[in-house]
Structures are given as structure tokens and as C-alpha cells.
Amino acid sequence: KQEVTQIPAALSVPEGENLVLNCSFTDSAIYNLQWFRQDPGKGLTSLLLIQSSQREQTSGRLNASLDKSSGRSTLYIAASQPGDSATYLCGAQPHYGQNFVFGPGTRLSVLP
Amino acid sequence: DAGVTQSPTHLIKTRGQHVTLRCSPISGHKSVSWYQQVLGQGPQFIFQYYEKEERGRGNFPDRFSARQFPNYSSELNVNALLLGDSALYLCASSLEQGAHEQYFGPGTRLTVT
Numbered sequence: 001k002q003e004v005t006q007i008p009a010a011l012s013v014p015e016g017e018n019l020v021l022n023c024s025f026t027d028s029a030i031y032n033l034q035w036f037r038q039d040p041g042k043g044l045t046s047l048l049l050i051q052s053s054q055r056e057q058t059s060g061r062l063n064a065s066l067d068k069s070s071g072r073s074t075l076y077i078a079a080s081q082p083g084d085s086a087t088y089l090c091g092a093q094p095h096y097g098q099n100f101v102f103g104p105g106t107r108l109s110v111l112p
Numbered sequence: 113d114a115g116v117t118q119s120p121t122h123l124i125k126t127r128g129q130h131v132t133l134r135c136s137p138i139s140g141h142k143s144v145s146w147y148q149q150v151l152g153q154g155p156q157f158i159f160q161y162y163e164k165e166e167r168g169r170g171n172f173p174d175r176f177s178a179r180q181f182p183n184y185s186s187e188l189n190v191n192a193l194l195l196g197d198s199a200l201y202l203c204a205s206s207l208e209q210g211a212h213e214q215y216f217g218p219g220t221r222l223t224v225t
Binding site: 004034036041042043044045046049089091097098099100101102103104105 | 116118145147152153154155156157160167168170200202204209213214215216217218219221
């Protein structure tokens with residue numbers, strides 16, 4: 001059974017810092033991994049999707065990597081801004097056609 | 113293009129009552145999944161529907177049921193509500209059952225008193 005954890009649970013940084021969020025999964029036989037952003041009380045906004053054959057994806061100031069052998073994914077945010085403040089969730093899709101298993105999220109606060 | 117829409121936005125119910133939540137997927141998307149998110153936790157998978165058939169079910173009691181209509185919209189029904197059913201209910205759509213990316217709606221906040 002796939003289980004997903006995220007460290008740290010919460011993170012507070014000053015504006016402009018580069019930061020890394022971590023996601024770990026127990027079963028390396030992963031199909032896809034997707035990073036999401038969630039603002040308080042809102043739905044999930046997709047940030048990056050890494051397919052099983054890929055090692056990383058980039059979008060603007062965001063870069064996500066996937067290391068299946070170690071069961072880890074990282075989300076790198078460059079030059080953080082107060083608008084980046086949100087909860088960041090990673091979801092692992094164990095097999096084709098199966099639904100995502102989510103971690104508990106990392107709550108990020110970027111201070112102006 | 114409109115994204116995934118859900119209704120209602122907020123709902124307050126009493127223990128023992130029944131509730132119906134609704135979801136409209138992105139146009140052209142045939143798969144709809146439902147998730148429950150309790151405060152402070154990640155979403156937990158409840159159901160997946162594809163082409164009007166149930167294709168997956170999470171570890172939820174039989175009080176939870178769902179269906180998908182010919183236009184691919186979906187309903188989630190919960191009977192005999194418990195306090196513990198209070199949560200944000202999220203709907204996600206994808207192009208096909210095994211499609212890579214899921215797109216989420218804004219959710220329905222259910223409060224059971």
C-alpha cells in the first residue's frame with residue numbers, strides 16, 4: 001500500500017529565499033507524481049506533473065524532481081514571494097488507472 | 113474554458129441527515145474522482161467513475177455512494193451523516209481513466225452539527 005509523507009509540516013521563510021519541499025513515498029513502483037498548491041479552504045491547483053519516465057519538470061520558478069529508487073520527490077521554489085504562501089501537497093499515482101495517494105502537505109509562509 | 117465546478121460551496125447538515133454533492137468536470141473529461149479532505153490532512157480517495165461506471169473505491173463505509181451521468185457530471189451521496197463526515201469534499205476530473213493529470217474543483221465544505 002502506497003503511503004506518502006511530507007517534510008517539513010510547516011515552513012516560514014523571508015521573501016526572496018530559495019526553498020525545498022520534500023515528499024517521500026513507500027512504494028517505488030510509482031506511475032506519476034503530481035505537486036499541488038492549496039490555498040486555505042480552496043481546491044487543489046496543479047503545479048507540476050512528473051511522469052514515471054521523467055526525472056524532473058520545471059515551470060517558471062518551480063522545479064520538481066523525482067527519484068523513484070529512493071522514493072523521494074522534491075519541489076524547489078526559487079526567489080520565494082509572499083504570494084507563494086499556501087499548503088503544498090504531493091500526490092503519488094501508484095499504478096496506471098489508480099487514483100492518487102496524497103501526503104499531508106507542507107504549509108509554507110513567505111514573509112515580506 | 114470552465115474548470116471543474118462543484119455545488120454547493122458550503123453546506124450545514126445535522127447528524128443523521130442525507131447530503132448530495134454535485135460536480136461538473138472539465139468539458140471533454142470523462143473521468144471523475146471524489147476525495148474527502150479533513151482539516152490538516154491530505155485528500156483521501158473515495159470514488160472514481162469513468163464512462164458512468166465505478167472504477168475505484170476507497171476505504172469508506174457504504175453510507176457513501178456516487179454516480180456519474182451521461183454528460184459525465186457526478187453526484188456524491190452520503191447517508192446517515194456523522195460528525196466525522198465534516199470535511200472539504202473535492203472533485204477531480206481527468207481526460208481518461210488512466211490520464212496522467214487530475215484537475216480539481218474548489219470543493220464543497222460540509223459541516224455536520
